[in-house]
Amino acid sequence: MPELPEVESVRRDLIRRRLRGRRIVRVRGSGKPLRMNRPVPLAGLGRAARGRRIVALERLGKYLLLGLDGGPQLLCHLGMSGNLLIVPRRQPWAPHTHVVFELDDGRDLRFVDPRRFGLIDVCPRAGARAHPALAGLGVDPIAEGLPDGYLWTKAQRRTAGVKALLLDQHVVAGVGNIYASEVLWLARIAPGRPARRLGPDGARALSLAIDEVLRFAIDNGGTTLRDFVGAGGEPGENGEYLLVYGRDGTPCPRCRTKVRRRVDQGRATYFCPTCQKR
DNA sequence: ATCACGACCTGGAGGC
């Protein structure tokens, strides 16, 4: 589910719902492991968070960072099926609720993740990329912006397809499988074109398309295919505006050729065989 | 270093 626009939508929801300034009074959880079968460090989360106020809500790529007063940060990744929800404490825990931060105003911040591909961890110091999960991340195209020429420097030595470049979080932090197809369509680039053959102009077109696709999706509250909801439980509207993802067999919005589906590195790609030739 | 692939886990959809 959650690519950059969905995580950004959650971040904005959390701000709108006045999470900032709240104090965490207790941390509980299911005890089940998350990503990589690693246990959630509930005791460490409790030590880091108990009694502290949430003073910052940031995002880097698909990671959400909750800054606490006094220095530590809580790191959250939604994986494939994760949701962060603000709910009244009296509401029973939904199935697959794995981490619960009890707040000082009678609400809970809950992490619910059926497939358990997510991550919740402590970053002891608030250094920008102090956690190993963040250390190798590439540039966030929204929070940081892709510098001129950046993509082309990253693309030059790559023989794999442009889609793989887009999905590599060490290069661009935040693009996932849905928006990769959308970006390639907008930039008129064939998904399998070797990245090194993009050229500076193709890479520039790609940068612009990334920016446009992600901003548009954020404005629509992200894409809900199945599981994704914002912090208040509402789905995103962007699915209605997807141009090619999931639309195989329908006419390309530009040239009316039928959109095709194919599989690259095990993941579905949707594209127009006529107008994506670059 | 780069690349392709399978594994991780659960649930929904569709076929029979």
Add this chain to the structure above:
DNA sequence: TGCCTCCAGGTCGTGA
């Protein structure tokens, strides 16, 4: 109804 297979927004470890 039930059972089976396939598929899904992400990441990580492996081996070539």
